[in-house]
Amino acid sequence: MKPASYAPPPAKKLLSWYAAHRRHLPWRSAPGAPADPYHVWLSEIMLQQTVVATVAPYYAKFLAAYPTVESLSAAPVESVLGMWAGLGYYARARNLHACARAVAGLGGFPRSIEGLRALPGIGPYTANAIAAIAFSLPALPVDGNIERVAARIFAIATPLPGGKKAIATAAECFMEDKAARAAPGDFAQALFDLGATICAPQSPGCGRCPWERHCAARAQGIAAALPVRGPKPARPHRTGTAYVLLDAQGDVLLLRRPPKGLLGGMLVLPEEPPVAARWRDAGAVEHVFTHFSLTLSVLAARRKTLPGGALRAPAATAPLPSVMRKALDAGRLALDDAP
């Protein structure tokens, strides 16, 4: 069977819209100015499955602490993980550090998709994004935004995630337009902005879209229903326990998770009593992860000092994953150590 072929909508219309309506984001260079590969890379890693508003303060913090990829590569991985605490998907932070070391060793970011793709934490999307935005290579980074725009422009109703390949293949035709190849970075970011501000998942603002007259889903009145998603797997529920042991000066006893798996490499509260003590019931905290929900029973106790050699940090400021921050604050509250 002959593969479906698609005609690209006019890139020039999208680029004109972008010139007038682009979002001004901290990691973006001024219009016409070259992008800094370090800034592009750092922001792209943080933006994986994470919204702009969440990323912004972390990006500022990282850039202040690590102004260059060399300074990031020279930092202890524990410091990088600590600064990432709360942002989620902690493998990104471990890979960020490993990637910084590789790039520092190479003397800079590779200027090819294949070279970028070989680095830790850089998959097909991110390699294309850095290639297009930082190096003006004619690549299309197909993320959730571009996937949605393409599914609508061409009215592709194949359910995700199975339909990912078909939609991505259709999206590739965007780059057949010479104007898109002439400005790959702007074109990709224009699609991001279109997807975020107009071609939104729930109620798309088709009346404001520069591609309204080129959109098959709009013509059929089905834009809001695309892309189609398959049934979501049920999210199981789990239970667990967290122990909050404080000392007289407000330090809390912590453990470090092994480098792989859930919260890998991060500081966490112990799941077993670290010492014999009169543990007070500090209630329960609820948390929802991607693939399960969790009820964590919190027990708390205070001693004059923590066991010698124990890993510790000030309870008020310890760099913890959000689920552990919730549990620690519940424990502090039960011990009248107000968060």
Place this chain on the structure above:
DNA sequence: AACCCGTGGCT
């Protein structure tokens, strides 16, 4: 290929 991996804002 299928599964694992966080978090928070929005509706």
Place this chain on the structure above:
DNA sequence: TAGCCAAGGGT
């Protein structure tokens, strides 16, 4: 409110 979903990658 309970689900949806966001600039994905690793294994």
